[in-house]
Amino acid sequence: MSSPLFHAIGIALAAIVQVAAMLAVAPLLKTLIKKLKARLQNRQGPPLLQGYYDLAKLLRKEPVRSETASWIYVAGPRVYFAAALSATTLVPVWTASAPLESAGGILLLVGTLALGRFALATAALDTGSPFGGMGASRDMTIAALAEPALMLGLFTSALAAGSMNLGALVRGLVQQGPSYHPSDLLAFAGLLIIVVAETGRIPVDNPATHLELTMIHEAMVLEYAGPDLALVEWTAAVKELLYLTLLVDLFMPLGIATSLSPAALLISVVAWAAKVSMLAIVVTLIESMNAKLRLFRVPELVSTSLGLAFLALAIRFL
Amino acid sequence: MDLLLWTLAVPLITAAIGTVGGLRRLNDLILVAGLAITFALSLATAGQFLRGDVPAAFGDALRVDGLSALVLVLCAFVGVLSAAYGVGYLRRNESRGLVTWRMRREFYGLIPAYVFAMLLVATSNNLGILWIAVELTTLASVFLVTFHDRDTSLEAAWKFLVLGSLGLGFALLGTVLLFASGPSQLGEGMQALHWTRFIQVAPELHPFTLRLGVVFALIGYGTKAGLAPMHTWKPDAYREAPSPAGMLMGVGMVNAALYCILRIHLISKASLGPEFSGSLLLTLGLLSVLIATPFILVQWDLKRLLAYSSIEHVGIMAVGVGIGVEAGAFGALLHMTYHSLAKPVAFASAGTLAQLHSSSDFKRIGNGTFSRAPIASLLLVLAALMITGSPPFGMFFSEMTILKAGFASAHAKATSVFLAALVVLFCGFAFQIGRLVLGPSRDPSDRRVPFPERFDVGMATAIVAAIVAAVSAFYLPGPLMSLIRSATHVVWGGV
Amino acid sequence: MTNELLILCAAGMLVTAYLMVGQKALFTAIRLYGVQSLLLAIVGVTIAVADSRLELLVTAGLTVALKTILIPWFLMRVIDRIGIHREIEPFLNVPASLLVCVGLTVVGYRVSTGFPVAARGASHHLIGVALSMLLIGLFLMVTRKKAITQILALLTVENAVFLVAVGVTPGMPLIVELGISFDVILAVLILGVLVHRIVDRFESMDVSRLSKLKG
């Protein structure tokens, strides 16, 4: 048995563990946000495990598919799911190195997420339902608008840390120690807006609605039922968790484990949970304090974040 | 009798017989045969020159050097083509009963006479004879312009003759002044007006008189060549003359007139240095190209289009000589050669199309001739590609040579203007020929049904000419190339 | 003595040219041309006598025969046959035309100053006159509308050229001169024929109507 093989197995295990963990936690986060929101509206809200119940139920249901659909329709959710999962392996979560960081960095991450989006949007067009088309069109449009801001925001941190590879980047940030450079704040604000947009939250999209005119993500997946829908929902949750984790990595990496000692890991997991739930609260607050924007107002919001990101870059490097 | 004299005599005899007239088919035969023999003889004369001795007659009044030989061969070549094509052209008209006895006699008489005059120009070494010969070309071509005897042809002929005679007056004054610039040095008798004599005594000639003479001679012969702004007779004459005659005017006459211009240029070059007449040629040439451009862009008549194109090409050659580098002169002569090979195709195909539609007006001909007259249209497209200097055809190389020389010379700015004009010219040509040839065929409701395209002598001639032109792009016969070289030597290196 | 005579004749020719510009009656114009040619011939004779060059006498004789007799006669016949006797209003009225002609004369003389002062001091006058006549003739062609007048103007240009040929050079080769004269007469004949055809077609000799061919 050669050492490269050990290495490979190590990577695989790490990846599996991380993916499994993310899959497990994601529904909880989703429900958590729902619950918080309900509380802010003086409602009881769902039980914390609601997400899991839903998934279990959906997975057990009979899959119903449109007559007009082709294999694209079936492939869509699966590619979406697979893309998100493989994306998670590129991001450091509890240790200061991503399991698959040897595969690539930020650009690959963004690309992989784009792959998932592409698949889902294409599949949405397959049923011939106007909703699918509407959703796909809007989702792709907003994603396109968000892309530049996202890139710029990521570039700012990457250039600051001197690497586009998330693992190296986080390590860099950790050993630099907390830099209270104002550009961080700007970049954070910019990216936060993008995350809100990408995860389909108010003010860009409303995950709770099923009104024809306001749906975006929901419209896209309106035709899905049973296990297919389960995959979509689950992936959406994982993506959200992923984005929040990304924010954590880039702007508040303190506490992340730089060694594999149990103590460090424990601290890191706790710290991560705390930071993510804090971000979740922020997202919830944003969602409850704003109304959904009209689709054609979204560009203004996104361009704000673009401006923030560029400003961050400027004041950081000039 | 001397080979050179035969070369000149044969077309004259042909002309004589033609004017007398006789059986139609016999006339056809005599015309074509006569000019074919002339071509053969011209080749022989050129060969004689290439073998090293200088064919001459009448005490060097006629003398064949490199330049003469080249122009001689090219003119004779065009002569054959126009004769062969003309026979077919005339037959087509006869089949419609458009040809009168007068017309036939004029045709059989004037075409060879015209050729004779050109050859005389090409071979004359005496400025006086040169002038007379040019005058003869004018007189021979007037009645070819009035051939169809329409109102417009009268108009064209009048303009042609008045401008032509004026030009000749100028040319004569120029000649006289050249002579006056150094009577004592030039001496007495015929030899006094020999070009070779001028070159010999060039340094002692009185500069100012010479300058004045050169100016008048250039204006005069420029009128015949169609350099702007003396070009104005060309479109009218070309449109009215029957296509075979047009062919002679547009190629042979252009070469002959350029020959005169070059001779004058060389005298002035030998005496005053290259700048004086060089800059004149450059200016007039550039002006011609620039003038031709807009008229090609917005032209309404196929034959006039060709007229403007020949103005353009005269301009190109003048520029080539005018920029005053050897490469330029070489490019100009190469251009003359390729032009003489390619232009006949254009005239033949355009003439055929015009004849089939009994008009050369674009509107009357209509779009999509490809569907009606595929062969003629194809030939026209080929010819258009050739004369716009597109690869893989010959004039691409000559134009590139001139451009390259120009940018390397002191006249880079002028050359860039020239280049710009060439670009626009191409666009204009592409548009005009494109709208003529391409597109849906004309609607059946149209009552003016064009005649069907038939394969006959004229068509055969056109095809042969096209093949020759196409092949020549990459293969010029060795002797012809050495002719071009020695002509370049004359134009650049003096005698 | 010779010089004075030459200059006198030359001046006379210039005057005839001016008169042509001022003239409207075709007959008179033709006669003026005849006179002009006669003066040209006299110039020839004078020089011939002065420096005993007899071949110039031939030229002079030729000139008289052709230009003072034959061509005017021919043109007269043409006019008679057509029956048009007056030039219509030119493009430029007479006073203005004369003014322009003065300018052209100045140009001609200015150029003539560039010539070498030859054995005979007259030569540069002759040149000056010749160039002025040439330009005036050309100007005449530009402004006049009748075909005949244009022919006359053309012939004036021709005369100017001959004046230079005769007066300034020690004689061109004779053959050449003969050839040239022959060509000129031929040209005039053809022009005459064309005038006939034009008149038959357009019932007019007004050249300015010949403007169908445009662009």
Add this chain to the structure above:
Amino acid sequence: MGSILAAGLTGAFAIRLVAIGVSLLLRGRPALCRFVSLAGSLVASAMTLRAALHVVRARGAVEGVLLHHAASGIEFGYQLTPLSAWFLLVLGVVAIPVTVYSAAYFTHAVSPRRTATVGMAFNSLLGAVELVFAAADVLTFLFAWELMTLATAILVATEHQERASRRAAYLYLVMSHVGTGCLVAGFFVVSAAAGSTSFATMFVGNLAEGSLRHALFALFFVGFGVKAGIVPLHVWLPEAHPAAPSSISALMSAVLVTAGVYGLVRVCAFGLGTPHVYWALACLLLGSVSAVLGVLYALTQTDIKRLLAYSTIENTGIIVLGLGAGMMAMAYGRGDLAAVAVAASLAHVLNHAAFKSLLFLGAGNVVAATGTRNIEELGGLLHRMPWTGLFFLTGAMAISGLPLLNGFVSEWLTFQALLFGFASTPGLMRLNFPLAGAMLALTTALAAACFVRAFGISFLARPRTRVADEAHEAPAIMLVPQAFLAVLCLALGLFPGAVLGAIGGSVVSLPGIQLQTSFARNPVSIVSGIPSFDYVVPALLGIAFAAALLVSWIVTTRQRFASRRAPTWGCGGELTASTEYTATAFSKPVMMIFRGVYRPTREVEALAEVSAYFPREVRYRARIEPTFERYVYGPIVRGVLKVAAGMKVLQAGSLHAYLAYVLLLTVALLLWLGGKT
């Protein structure tokens, strides 16, 4: 070896000539004629490809003389530098499948009468482009360049009965001729300065000074930019591509445009000495503008070939963007970083050639099967043409820059180049890079949207018309080339290292470039200039992706029921093909958001019998303003024609005027001569 290759190259041209000749002779028998010309072309391409491959591997130039034009003394020399070899390689990789495809496609796309002409033009086009890449001196280059233009024009004008294709051909001819004019001027000025017409001595370094140098750059940039389709010189492109037969469009996008890029790299970037900062800026700016505008226009097209044509403009933009970054690095003396940028654009040249030709061939299948190019009339083709659909989808994903496919690789490299540019340039100048990066990101995302739309509307859901309903799959001979190209896209995406290794060789051959670390440690990975900064191993992600896909399958297939089919929910109403989401509707949001660019004009008319609230049918017409045609080219053309028409007064038929010209000239010259000297 060199001599053999030389023979190979010469042989290739010879074969093309023979093929042309024979096919012209056989014009009477279309099938045979088609076979001869295409077979000849195939062999010739193969030979050229072999030569190119050798040079790319051996990294040494092969040169020689093709032909001596005796009359003018011009020599046709060729020289396979590593750079030109790379472009020849791209050409070969595309030309071979396209040729095979054409064998079947021409049978119905080209009328028998025109087979000979098209065959001739096809061979001349490929031969000319090969010569453009191989040319060793100015005159050879210009010869090939002009020939290329003419051949393409003929191919575009094949269907000359349609006004559109006549117009397209003419527009193309005029624009490229203006471009050629600029090139002629530029080349001859440089060659006059260098005293030689051979590229080897002309483009060694800085031969001009000051403003002349800028003028030269401008000339060359315009000259090559027209062919490359850089905005605003692009207007011919979307006209010409749809007019030509689909396989020709594939060649035009993959090869003709590439010829322009070749010129830009060879001359504009590395021919005129160290690039000036402004040149780099021009490239960055126009590159990003072309990219964004290209994709924006593509996004609104309903004619699938126009759509692809506009996306070609977009990709040229990306290529030029990379080149611009490289030039900027050169301007600041960072040859190492320039290497990355140039490699990025060279890689994108290959990738674009691969997926764009794939897409055009797919479009060809669709047009052949349905007879329409309008995607609004398609739909549901995936059921009827499964393979075409699959290949088109591959192409669409590749062009959207999604990982595991080749588009991602070159865009990744371009991003790297931009980031390095930012890191390496001083002062405010550096801010151009992140902006360009943002533009690139926007472009990529919009491209994804564009191709979701293109594929989804034409291949998914129900057929919208009868023709779409009756469509049939294309024959195998048309599918195999697409299969090849699709596999190529995947291979280039998974083994980028192999390609980048080859590019490295071509890049280092350029003056002023230092390549510190090779781009690839191994075939599957690419490393940008500084290894610590970033690297990518798509294959590794591929494994993870596959595993995850397996998981998703496991999660969802352990179920008690088989999947049930049901009609799509139509809010209680019934869904027909007419209720499907249209392409126009899909791009509506973008259209509204970028209305500043599109300046759309819309008209909606509702035909109602009873009341306006119950319309029987609603007609919706939307068109976007052809900005450049209207505000740039229209005025120019009108101006020129106006002047030309004005000049006509010079030839108004008045003899007196004509005589006056002579008088004026004479007087003028006499005055010029003056008197006593």
